[in-house]
Amino acid sequence: MAELTFGCTEAHAQRYAATPTLSFALTITESTGVRVHAIALRCQIRIEPHRRRYSADEARRLNDLFGETSRWAETVKPIQLATVSTMVKGFTSVTETELQVPCTYDLEVASARYLQGLDDGTIPLLLLFSGTVFVAKGESYSVQLIPWSSEASYRMPVRVWQDVVNEHFPGSAWLRCTRETLDALSVFKAEHALPTWDATLSALLAAARSAEASGAQAGPAPSAPAWRAGES
Structure with missing residues (x-):
């Protein structure tokens, strides 16, 4: 054996x-x-x-x-x-x-x-x-x-x-998404004349960061005055 x-x-x-x-x-x-x-x-x-x-x-x-x-x-x-x-x-x-x-x-x-x-x-x-x-x-x-x-x-x-x-896959990576997400990305890519999917995702990330920065600069929304707190 x-x-x-x-x-x-x-x-x-x-x-x-x-x-x-x-x-x-x-x-x-x-x-x-x-x-x-x-x-x-x-x-x-x-x-x-x-x-x-x-x-x-x-x-x-x-x-x-x-x-x-x-x-x-x-x-x-x-x-x-x-x-x-x-x-x-x-x-x-x-x-x-x-x-x-x-x-x-x-x-x-x-x-x-x-x-x-x-x-x-x-x-x-x-x-x-x-x-x-x-x-x-x-x-x-x-x-x-x-x-x-x-x-x-x-x-x-x-x-x-x-x-x-x-x-x-030199210098790259793969992501999977639903067809609905891919369709929405395709529309965004075409509307902004972006040459690649990488450029499309980069543009979306830049837009998200810009929106976050604008919200931070504006500060939190003011709270309601105390005398109105009990109004219905």
């Missing part, structure tokens, strides 16, 4: 992938000396945000995900990054393989929103392994399942995620 140990040694951006993709370098060690014919490997990857520190700017960006920092002991929970599968070729003793992980930059997804909020440092990941092991026995094979306790921890540098994003 094969006894497997898993490790993760590196992660990097897959630069020529059609979509944003992370590539993890896995090491698989078999300790009993049997010949592993193949592994149908499944890996669930979780982010463990409670295992790192955050700057004030990072905490501000993560407020809508975790709430106020005073409540983080209760609200900061593991976040699902991906679940992927791969086939591992036959080996004896030890082998290395690449695990390709497609990523999303949809900021409605918790993992993307979390990763977008980080400046530097590392991202604590937990890789949970399952699947089927095919062990060679003479001219036949035996089949066994990978124990659910099989896992590996890895601290991925934040710059690796930034490389993945910048490879496909």
Whole structure:
């Protein structure tokens, strides 16, 4: 019976992938000396945000995900990054393989929103392994399942995620809105002859700031005189 140990040694951006993709370098060690014919490997990857520190700017960006920092002991929970599968070729003793992980930059997804909020440092990941092991026995094979306790921890540098994003969306980000909102933005964009969606949003933000500044300069509305407070 094969006894497997898993490790993760590196992660990097897959630069020529059609979509944003992370590539993890896995090491698989078999300790009993049997010949592993193949592994149908499944890996669930979780982010463990409670295992790192955050700057004030990072905490501000993560407020809508975790709430106020005073409540983080209760609200900061593991976040699902991906679940992927791969086939591992036959080996004896030890082998290395690449695990390709497609990523999303949809900021409605918790993992993307979390990763977008980080400046530097590392991202604590937990890789949970399952699947089927095919062990060679003479001219036949035996089949066994990978124990659910099989896992590996890895601290991925934040710059690796930034490389993945910048490879496909350099200097930009994606926002999702309803069709009604998009129609209203389209009308505003056309009425003001704005060349891009970025310029449209910038104009709306500038208008909102101008309105706030005008309201602050005008001051609060005067309260009713005391002698009129009882009038109906």
